[in-house]
Amino acid sequence: xxxxxxxxxxxxxxxxxxxxxxxxxxxxxxxxxxxxxxxxxxxxxxxxxxxxxxxxxxxxxxxxxxxxxxxxxxxxxxxxxxxxxxxxxxxxxxxxxxxxxxxxxxxxxxxxxxxxxxxxxxxxxxxxxxxxxxxxxxxxxxxxxxxxxxxxxxxxxxxxxxxxxxxxxxxxxxxxxxxxxxxxxxxxxxxxxxxxxxxxxxxxxxxxxxxxxxxxxxxxxxxxxxxxxxxxxxxxxxxxxxxxxxxxxxxxxxxxxxxxxxxxxxxxxxxxxxxxxxxxxxxxxxxxxxxxxxxxxxxxxxxxx
Amino acid sequence: xxxxxxxxxxxxxxxxxxxxxxxxxxxxxxxxxxxxxxxxxxxxxxxxxxxxxxxxxxxxxxxxxxxxxxxxxxxxxxxxxxxxxxxxxxxxxxxxxxxxxxxxxxxxxxxxxxxxxxxxxxxxxxxxxxxxxxxxxxxxxxxxxxxxxxxxxxxxxxxxxxxxxxxxxxxxxxxxxxxxxxxxxxxxxxxxxxxxxxxxxxxxxxxxxxxxxxxxxxxxxxxxxxxxxxxxxxxxxxxxxxxxxxxxxxxxxxxxxxxxxxxxxxxxxxxxxxxxxxxxxxxxxxxxxxxxxxxxxxxxx
Numbered sequence: 001x002x003x004x005x006x007x008x009x010x011x012x013x014x015x016x017x018x019x020x021x022x023x024x025x026x027x028x029x030x031x032x033x034x035x036x037x038x039x040x041x042x043x044x045x046x047x048x049x050x051x052x053x054x055x056x057x058x059x060x061x062x063x064x065x066x067x068x069x070x071x072x073x074x075x076x077x078x079x080x081x082x083x084x085x086x087x088x089x090x091x092x093x094x095x096x097x098x099x100x101x102x103x104x105x106x107x108x109x110x111x112x113x114x115x116x117x118x119x120x121x122x123x124x125x126x127x128x129x130x131x132x133x134x135x136x137x138x139x140x141x142x143x144x145x146x147x148x149x150x151x152x153x154x155x156x157x158x159x160x161x162x163x164x165x166x167x168x169x170x171x172x173x174x175x176x177x178x179x180x181x182x183x184x185x186x187x188x189x190x191x192x193x194x195x196x197x198x199x200x201x202x203x204x205x206x207x208x209x210x211x212x213x214x215x216x217x218x219x220x221x222x223x224x225x226x227x228x229x230x231x232x233x234x235x236x237x238x239x240x241x242x243x244x245x246x247x248x249x250x251x252x253x254x255x256x257x258x259x260x261x262x263x264x265x266x267x268x269x270x271x272x273x274x275x276x277x278x279x280x281x282x283x284x285x286x287x288x289x290x291x292x293x294x295x296x297x298x299x300x301x302x303x304x305x
Numbered sequence: 306x307x308x309x310x311x312x313x314x315x316x317x318x319x320x321x322x323x324x325x326x327x328x329x330x331x332x333x334x335x336x337x338x339x340x341x342x343x344x345x346x347x348x349x350x351x352x353x354x355x356x357x358x359x360x361x362x363x364x365x366x367x368x369x370x371x372x373x374x375x376x377x378x379x380x381x382x383x384x385x386x387x388x389x390x391x392x393x394x395x396x397x398x399x400x401x402x403x404x405x406x407x408x409x410x411x412x413x414x415x416x417x418x419x420x421x422x423x424x425x426x427x428x429x430x431x432x433x434x435x436x437x438x439x440x441x442x443x444x445x446x447x448x449x450x451x452x453x454x455x456x457x458x459x460x461x462x463x464x465x466x467x468x469x470x471x472x473x474x475x476x477x478x479x480x481x482x483x484x485x486x487x488x489x490x491x492x493x494x495x496x497x498x499x500x501x502x503x504x505x506x507x508x509x510x511x512x513x514x515x516x517x518x519x520x521x522x523x524x525x526x527x528x529x530x531x532x533x534x535x536x537x538x539x540x541x542x543x544x545x546x547x548x549x550x551x552x553x554x555x556x557x558x559x560x561x562x563x564x565x566x567x568x569x570x571x572x573x574x575x576x577x578x579x580x581x582x583x584x585x586x587x588x589x590x591x592x593x594x595x596x597x598x599x600x601x602x603x604x605x606x
Contacts, residue, residue: 021409277440
């Protein structure tokens with residue numbers, strides 16, 4: 001075959017496929033790999049005039065500065081605390097909801113419940129911040145105007161009392177996602193072989209016993225895997241949730257400042273904040289790799305790589 | 306997770322359950338539904354309230370005194386209409402580009418004969434594990450790509466997602482048989498031809514799923530404008546809403562009246578309803594695609 005022939009053949013086949021992946025590959029290069037290259041900023045004293053490459057190297061100064069602030073410890077603690085709350089509470093609620101949905105007779109009504117449960121998933125945290133404000137707003141909110149007077153409790157200024165927020169944010173995050181995350185468990189339950197239930201019934205198992213001895217054990221592996229996988233995201237925190245819902249309120253920072261909000265508020269300190277971001281990315285990366293290794297041991301097929 | 310399609314799939318609920326238990330279950334789910342719906346209806350109720358009745362009675366889900374004042378003021382300045390326009394434009398353009406670019410990426414990855422398959426899978430996958438963080442991303446967007454304060458800042462950065470590509474790849478694998486592609490090639494069809502004439506039409510449901518993901522993502526997008534947009538004429542609805550939520554003074558310019566007379570609360574909630582309204586009206590019809598996509602995405606392709 002002549003060279004030209006081989007080249008046109010390449011262009012029409014593998015070459016065409018290389019061309020197809022290009023638009024996506026270029027976007028990933030620009031918006032993901034370039035910023036990874038931008039990590040050098042963590043080791044520099046960034047001066048906009050000099051540009052990224054022209055700025056002076058400062059070694060580990062930015063990292064030292066970050067880890068010597070009391071903030072580093074506080075926001076790491078907050079971030080991990082919330083992640084653990086969300087993972088534990090979220091899993092329990094989602095599995096419980098899936099089990100209960102599964103007990104309903106399949107039909108229009110159960111579809112309606114399920115659809116309503118998905119509603120908050122489709123709302124952004126900006127919208128949800130408004131909804132939360134309708135309850136907690138100081139002067140007119142439902143809590144201060146309607147609920148608390150019922151119990152004879154004085155109005156609480158929610159947006160300046162930090163101690164309530166771990167509960168509020170955990171509640172809000174789970175309210176938003178419980179319906180959607182139960183979907184995955186519901187799908188897993190639907191995949192359980194009906195013969196297990198038939199056998200259990202022959203043995204005289206009640207519904208409760210079937211749930212306890214058949215459904216839950218069948219869900220154990222997927223729950224375990226999802227739990228381990230979520231370890232990788234433990235330093236991740238949704239900026240929308242932690243920034244909008246507490247209304248970016250200063251007095252709440254002790255319990256609402258997490259890595260993402262900390263970085264967002266500190267964006268002008270380029271080197272310093274990049275260092276904080278690198279810390280977050282590297283720890284997250286290592287945790288994901290470790291979690292994946294554990295999952296691979298438990299169930300090879302469920303591992304990501 | 307594996308779902309074995311060959312086993313008899315019948316839901317456990319087909320086995321009987323007592324009457325009392327059924328009633329308790331329904332009571333639970335009615336309470337659950339109320340907890341999901343109440344906040345949304347509360348916002349709607351506030352938006353149709355009279356400002357003075359709010360000051361007197363607090364927020365109520367059913368207004369003590371009805372009023373359209375909030376909506377009138379919300380639409381008084383052209384800003385919200387402009388924000389609507391920006392939201393719709395960025396959603397439409399972003400969704401079309403997302404579906405097209407991710408399809409183009411997913412199809413070769415579904416083909417065993419593609420020599421770059423392993424490389425390009427890892428290439429896209431790696432960045433979902435490791436990122437440069439917020440600040441380097443911001444510097445690249447503004448200093449290198451000059452996306453600051455431009456319409457494309459609302460579209461380009463969130464076109465591509467590895468999770469979506471995996472869903473599409475899985476979908477193509479199971480809906481476009483290899484033999485069919487081979488047959489088309491023997492008939493002399495080029496790869497591009499196969500993609501346009503066979504893969505795209507056969508993947509409509511997969512594309513619909515990804516398209517809806519993208520649509521929701523663009524409609525609810527506040528992150529990109531929050532990072533990259535300062536020019537009021539480029540604010541989308543979500544960002545506009547965020548701004549007026551976090552800087553209350555922003556609203557003062559809405560009326561010529563004294564600051565105290567401005568129906569702030571009502572106007573804010575009217576804007577909130579205007580923004581979430583379209584999503585709430587359409588999501589019941591689209592949710593099954595989201596659910597399917599989520600289930601497919603969590604099963605490793």
